[in-house]
Amino acid sequence: MLGLGETALELGLICSLTTLxxxxxxxxxxxxxxxxxxxxxxxxxxxxxxxxSGHPWLSIPAAMLAGVISGFVTAILQTKMGIDSLLSGIIVxxxxxxxxxxxxxxxxxxNMNKTETVFTKMKALxxxxxxxxxxxxxxxxxxxxxxxxxxxxxxxxxxxxxIRATGNNPDMVRSSSINPDMTTIVGLCIANAFTxxxxxxxxxxxxxxxxxxxxxxxxxxxxxxxxxxxxxxxGGIAKRAIGVVLGSFIFRLVYTIALxxxxxxxxxxxxxxxxxxxxxxxxxxxxxxxxxxxxxxxxRENGGNN
Numbered sequence: 001m002l003g004l005g006e007t008a009l010e011l012g013l014i015c016s017l018t019t020l021x022x023x024x025x026x027x028x029x030x031x032x033x034x035x036x037x038x039x040x041x042x043x044x045x046x047x048x049x050x051x052x053s054g055h056p057w058l059s060i061p062a063a064m065l066a067g068v069i070s071g072f073v074t075a076i077l078q079t080k081m082g083i084d085s086l087l088s089g090i091i092v093x094x095x096x097x098x099x100x101x102x103x104x105x106x107x108x109x110x111n112m113n114k115t116e117t118v119f120t121k122m123k124a125l126x127x128x129x130x131x132x133x134x135x136x137x138x139x140x141x142x143x144x145x146x147x148x149x150x151x152x153x154x155x156x157x158x159x160x161x162x163i164r165a166t167g168n169n170p171d172m173v174r175s176s177s178i179n180p181d182m183t184t185i186v187g188l189c190i191a192n193a194f195t196x197x198x199x200x201x202x203x204x205x206x207x208x209x210x211x212x213x214x215x216x217x218x219x220x221x222x223x224x225x226x227x228x229x230x231x232x233x234x235g236g237i238a239k240r241a242i243g244v245v246l247g248s249f250i251f252r253l254v255y256t257i258a259l260x261x262x263x264x265x266x267x268x269x270x271x272x273x274x275x276x277x278x279x280x281x282x283x284x285x286x287x288x289x290x291x292x293x294x295x296x297x298x299x300r301e302n303g304g305n306n
């Protein structure tokens with residue numbers, strides 16, 4: 001059971017970087033970015049390629065830069081070309097499939113079994129210590145802590161406050177001489193940098209990249225975001241960001257438990273869908289529960305009288 005929790009924690013932390021990306025784009029900027037799946041794969045592919053070339057540490061900024069470019073294109077389609085935000089994400093996600101294949105050298109799979117990664121580097125650094133077996137967890141914790149601290153500090157700056165204001169009321173922002181197009185571009189670039197980082201770390205953790213590594217990531221991240229919002233409803237940016245990370249861990253824990261029941265591989269997508277449905281509908285059902293309870297009570301009383 002300890003190993004199960006540790007695996008869920010590692011995966012949850014790595015994938016929480018994508019959830020934090022959605023926290024910025026969806027919760028703060030009020031933009032639903034559907035390019036997440038393709039951007040996640042792009043970060044994984046670019047990071048793997050740089051690591052294979054012998055530069056594991058350089059793979060992290062390279063993957064994040066790839067994410068920035070992806071976010072920039074998505075934002076430009078929205079702000080400068082008048083394309084709806086949902087459609088912009090779908091267009092970029094579709095285009096990224098071909099780009100990701102090209103980055104991977106025309107192959108749908110990259111193997112990194114003999115490649116030095118940031119994880120093998122950390123393993124060497126921790127060799128001989130009591131934490132030598134937790135090298136993956138160390139990398140994940142450092143990455144998540146860095147992103148959370150960055151978000152907390154950044155969203156308190158003038159630009160960060162402008163991004164939050166753009167999500168709340170773009171018309172008010174425009175009347176305050178702030179360019180909402182600029183805040184949208186910056187917000188999506190930063191968010192997609194986190195997504196690229198998440199893809200890079202997951203690929204190096206698994207020692208491989210497949211073209212479908214990012215499939216369903218936007219759904220998983222959205223579910224994790226909603227789970228985290230349910231756990232920590234109110235509070236500052238730091239509290240809400242920690243709630244997002246916690247939501248990602250809970251999602252991965254449920255998913256990992258399902259795997260331990262020897263569930264067929266083709267059923268795992270259904271499990272993900274069920275978790276997403278529960279996460280999205282739970283707040284609504286909780287709000288509706290008093291009325292449902294009154295109706296049930298009323299029905300029982302009428303049935304008893306008859």
